Amino acid sequence: MSETPKGLPWSDRFLLGHSGMDDTHREFVALVDTMLTCADAAFPAAMQAFLVHAQAHFAEEKAMMEATDFPATACHVDDHEAVLGSALEVEPLVAAGNIEVGRQFAAALANWFPGHADYLDSALAHWVVKRSTGGKPIVVRRKESVIA
Numbered sequence: 001m002s003e004t005p006k007g008l009p010w011s012d013r014f015l016l017g018h019s020g021m022d023d024t025h026r027e028f029v030a031l032v033d034t035m036l037t038c039a040d041a042a043f044p045a046a047m048q049a050f051l052v053h054a055q056a057h058f059a060e061e062k063a064m065m066e067a068t069d070f071p072a073t074a075c076h077v078d079d080h081e082a083v084l085g086s087a088l089e090v091e092p093l094v095a096a097g098n099i100e101v102g103r104q105f106a107a108a109l110a111n112w113f114p115g116h117a118d119y120l121d122s123a124l125a126h127w128v129v130k131r132s133t134g135g136k137p138i139v140v141r142r143k144e145s146v147i148a
Contacts, residue, residue, distance in 0.1 A: 008033040008110040014117050016125035024057050025117060032113065035106035040099045047094045047102050051087050058084060065124060068131050076120045083112065 010029050015022055031050045038046050058080040065073040086105060094102040 007037045008113070014114070016117070016122050018125035018129055021061070021121060021125050024060065025121070027053060028057060028113070032106055032109045035102065036110060043099045043102055044094050047087075047091055050106075051091055054080075054084055054087055061121075061124065064128060068128055070124055070127050072120065072123060076124065079116060079120060083109070 008029055010026055010033075014025055014029065016025070031046065031053050034046045035043065035050060058077075061080070062073070062077055064070070065076060070076070086108075090101055090105045
């Protein structure tokens with residue numbers, strides 16, 4: 001079982017080499033980090049901001065997949081729909097005062113996102129960049145410091 005994250009700071013390991021997707025993912029990570037670290041009183045607004053972002057983020061990626069005939073569209077969209085479905089179930093519970101279920105959802109997102117980005121989103125970025133430029137995405141990552 002995965003450890004519950006204390007936050008979800010941005011890491012260059014999330015970079016895909018597609019500037020639009022990278023910018024959207026920075027926002028996604030910031031919103032999840034906020035849900036994991038904000039005060040309980042601020043959580044309902046953070047949840048609502050995440051929900052608005054997720055709807056736009058996932059619709060944008062779906063449109064990109066459809067426009068480029070991405071082969072794994074169904075799998076990728078199914079993954080997004082599962083997350084969005086969960087968010088839509090959790091949001092009214094949070095609005096009714098159940099912050100703990102919201103925190104659990106945020107922790108699940110923090111555990112889900114790295115794998116989703118590594119596999120499904122990186123494949124999409126590669127596909128889109130190759131279709132538009134004929135080459136592979138270029139990703140430059142900063143070396144991250146390790147605190148022991």
